[in-house]
Amino acid sequence: MVRRTFVMAGAVVAALGLLAGCGGGAGNDDAGDGGTLKVAALEGGYGREMYTQVIEAYKAKHPGLDVQLQISKSIEDEISPNMKAGKFPDVVVLGQGRKAALTETLIKDKALEDLSGVRDGLKDKLTDGIVGNLNTDPYGDGKTYLMPMYYAPTGLFYNKGLFEQNGWKTPATWDEMFALGDAAKAKGISLFTYPTAGYLDSYFFALLADIGGEQFYTDVMTYKQDVWKSPQARQALDLTTKLLGYAAPTTVGYANEQDFTKNQQSILDNKTLFMPNGTWIVGEMKDAPRAKGFQWALTPLPAATSGGKRYLTTSVESVWIPSGAKDKEAAKDFIAFLYSDEATKIFAQSSAIQPVKGLASTLTGENAEFYRLYEDPNVAALVGGFASTAPVEGVDIKATLFDTANSIISKDKTEDQWQSALNDASEKLRQAGK
Amino acid sequence: MTTPAAAPKRAAARGRKGHGKFVAACLLPALALFALFMIWPTINVFRMSFYQWSGFSPEARFVGLDNFTKLLDDDQFIRAFQNTVALLVVVTVVTMGMGLFLAAVMTREKLRGRNLYRFVLYIPNVLSVVVIAAIFSAIYDQQNGLLNGTLRLLSADGLQQVWLGNQKIVLWSVAIAMVWQSLGYYMVLYMSSMSSIPEELYEASSLDGATGSRQFFTITLPLIWQNLRTSLTFFIMSAVNLSFVLVRAMTGGGPDGSSEVLLSYMYKQAYTNSSYGYGMAIGVVIFAFSFLVSLLVSRATKREPLQF
Numbered sequence: 001m002v003r004r005t006f007v008m009a010g011a012v013v014a015a016l017g018l019l020a021g022c023g024g025g026a027g028n029d030d031a032g033d034g035g036t037l038k039v040a041a042l043e044g045g046y047g048r049e050m051y052t053q054v055i056e057a058y059k060a061k062h063p064g065l066d067v068q069l070q071i072s073k074s075i076e077d078e079i080s081p082n083m084k085a086g087k088f089p090d091v092v093v094l095g096q097g098r099k100a101a102l103t104e105t106l107i108k109d110k111a112l113e114d115l116s117g118v119r120d121g122l123k124d125k126l127t128d129g130i131v132g133n134l135n136t137d138p139y140g141d142g143k144t145y146l147m148p149m150y151y152a153p154t155g156l157f158y159n160k161g162l163f164e165q166n167g168w169k170t171p172a173t174w175d176e177m178f179a180l181g182d183a184a185k186a187k188g189i190s191l192f193t194y195p196t197a198g199y200l201d202s203y204f205f206a207l208l209a210d211i212g213g214e215q216f217y218t219d220v221m222t223y224k225q226d227v228w229k230s231p232q233a234r235q236a237l238d239l240t241t242k243l244l245g246y247a248a249p250t251t252v253g254y255a256n257e258q259d260f261t262k263n264q265q266s267i268l269d270n271k272t273l274f275m276p277n278g279t280w281i282v283g284e285m286k287d288a289p290r291a292k293g294f295q296w297a298l299t300p301l302p303a304a305t306s307g308g309k310r311y312l313t314t315s316v317e318s319v320w321i322p323s324g325a326k327d328k329e330a331a332k333d334f335i336a337f338l339y340s341d342e343a344t345k346i347f348a349q350s351s352a353i354q355p356v357k358g359l360a361s362t363l364t365g366e367n368a369e370f371y372r373l374y375e376d377p378n379v380a381a382l383v384g385g386f387a388s389t390a391p392v393e394g395v396d397i398k399a400t401l402f403d404t405a406n407s408i409i410s411k412d413k414t415e416d417q418w419q420s421a422l423n424d425a426s427e428k429l430r431q432a433g434k
Numbered sequence: 435m436t437t438p439a440a441a442p443k444r445a446a447a448r449g450r451k452g453h454g455k456f457v458a459a460c461l462l463p464a465l466a467l468f469a470l471f472m473i474w475p476t477i478n479v480f481r482m483s484f485y486q487w488s489g490f491s492p493e494a495r496f497v498g499l500d501n502f503t504k505l506l507d508d509d510q511f512i513r514a515f516q517n518t519v520a521l522l523v524v525v526t527v528v529t530m531g532m533g534l535f536l537a538a539v540m541t542r543e544k545l546r547g548r549n550l551y552r553f554v555l556y557i558p559n560v561l562s563v564v565v566i567a568a569i570f571s572a573i574y575d576q577q578n579g580l581l582n583g584t585l586r587l588l589s590a591d592g593l594q595q596v597w598l599g600n601q602k603i604v605l606w607s608v609a610i611a612m613v614w615q616s617l618g619y620y621m622v623l624y625m626s627s628m629s630s631i632p633e634e635l636y637e638a639s640s641l642d643g644a645t646g647s648r649q650f651f652t653i654t655l656p657l658i659w660q661n662l663r664t665s666l667t668f669f670i671m672s673a674v675n676l677s678f679v680l681v682r683a684m685t686g687g688g689p690d691g692s693s694e695v696l697l698s699y700m701y702k703q704a705y706t707n708s709s710y711g712y713g714m715a716i717g718v719v720i721f722a723f724s725f726l727v728s729l730l731v732s733r734a735t736k737r738e739p740l741q742f
Binding site for chain 1: 576
């Protein structure tokens with residue numbers, strides 16, 4: 001899914017969306033027996049066709065019910081003006097980690113409907129470990145507020161063809177990683193780049209869990225006191241600082257909304273070996289020119305210790321019901337339907353893979369390769385992100401963690417400054433979360 | 435004799451009174467819209483700056499001046515403020531200076547093809563900011579951009595820069611785009627006021643032996659001074675806005691916040707950091723700041739109006 005691509009277009013779409021919002025007000029009456037169900041969804045890299053089909057299938061089962069679909073590449077801009085005015089959609093398909101942070105804001109406000117009932121009804125269907133984390137149970141109280149909709153591994157993407165031509169193996173440890181960096185340098189190839197610093201989420205979260213285990217990862221995500229002063233955190237920053245020393249020289253100059261595809265292109269051109277990204281990259285760059293024999297492949301980060309567990313930061317889109325929704329029972333029924341065999345099949349045709357048992361083994365092509373990584377017993381999915389707290393003015397720990405990479409590469413900041421800025425931000429958020 | 439004269443006067447007065455009601459009725463919808471969409475939201479900005487509110491939650495917590503005291507400790511806000519001031523000063527001086535110079539050259543010197551120059555210089559003003567951002571992304575591209583390509587061609591490889599990636603340069607890269615965008619507009623504005631200055635003044639002064647630059651400073655500049663003042667105020671207002679849209683489109687405030695300006699930081703805080711009240715506090719600062727700067731500029735440039 002091309003999460004960050006459309007931010008600019010968003011401004012334009014927002015204006016149109018406002019107009020559309022004004023015009024759409026007339027149809028809100030609960031007419032007819034079945035009433036109206038309003039579904040809002042983000043149009044991601046999977047397209048919009050699959051939603052239309054699923055809604056058709058649902059309507060066929062519920063004659064008389066009017067299901068209205070609102071779908072857009074910047075859905076936040078279209079639904080939030082109405083939400084501020086108290087008019088809420090019934091079902092929203094939108095994950096966390098978006099620029100507009102609508103989902104995060106509603107979580108912070110405790111303005112989502114409890115979906116534990118829906119979760120229990122689907123207990124036998126969902127893959128293990130996909131619910132019961134901060135991504136689905138944002139308050140850590142065992143209650144599910146966001147149902148996991150699609151999941152996709154993120155990690156280091158590279159050109160398999162280039163590795164085969166040179167007889168390189170994907171590094172299993174960080175020593176191998178840096179040795180590979182030196183070998184590649186001799187051929188004029190850089191080791192690492194990122195599209196924009198924000199993409200480092202797929203890198204950092206996995207790195208933290210690789211080094212300190214899941215408990216340490218959770219400590220960092222929940223702002224445990226002095227967690228950034230711990231030796232594990234220092235090790236993560238040490239490794240990253242060293243890795244950024246191997247970054248492609250063009251990285252920072254292109255790490256903005258306008259030029260980030262040029263960083264992605266450097267992988268296709270065999271100028272750089274690895275970049276953190278998600279499975280949407282295949283579709284996003286499908287028309288871009290590429291080196292001969294190019295083939296996308298994905299690897300988890302090298303293990304912190306030889307043979308240690310390696311995590312794949314797994315991006316999960318969510319579906320949720322705002323507390324302000326009118327018809328919550330109908331909304332819950334619709335969400336349950338989204339996990340039916342019929343719906344799952346429709347979604348899978350658009351490469352939107354739901355966390356449903358047995359689905360991954362039916363995949364083909366590049367997707368099959370990507371999802372096969374989870375079968376390695378040493379590889380585990382890592383879901384979730386920083387815990388939500390009450391908003392803290394002027395503190396954005398994600399920006400502190402990721403954007404500072406730009407300054408590390410350009411040597412405008414030191415690793416020590418990075419560490420202490422992270423510690424400050426984490427401490428302020430910890431106090432707000434109490 | 436007085437009655438016939440007084441009668442039409444009364445009629446006229448009656449007529450004006452009738453007009454008054456009609457005029458008020460015509461103005462009312464516009465006034466209502468203005469109050470609803472301009473005055474009320476502005477008041478709301480001020481009001482919300484005293485609250486802690488995420489933007490969606492039903493309850494907003496009154497925090498008094500807390501948002502403003504937090505601003506003083508916020509390094510990123512201070513950097514954004516510095517960037518805004520730097521952009522305002524540099525872009526204003528360069529745009530105004532170049533605009534005046536070009537306008538004077540175009541009106542006084544009978545340049546061949548000046549209509550073409552005027553056209554070419556004015557075009558950027560018509561382009562949308564997204565297009566400008568795309569153009570400058572092509573110009574500043576560190577590998578095959580126009581700028582670095584030209585430097586390579588001139589064998590000045592040492593001068594090549596990562597224009598949007600170097601934290602010490604990026605703000606000036608944005609400034610150049612801003613100047614490029616607004617130069618043509620102000621040039622045309624000054625050209626029109628310069629061309630209304632009577633030719634005799636220049637003829638007389640040249641008979642007295644005044645040079646072109648002397649004429650510019652003693653005739654042209656004093657006579658267009660009032661226009662200059664007005665446009666300066668306009669420019670300061672619009673530069674604050676233009677810096678936001680260009681920064682959003684070109685750099686996103688990066689790398690690592692080094693090209694953040696006040697409005698882009700306000701946007702980030704209000705909409706992506708769920709701190710709507712804090713964002714509005716930044717909005718109040720921007721409001722007060724542009725107001726103050728405009729006032730100061732207006733005061734500092736006050737002269738006795740000259741007429742020809």
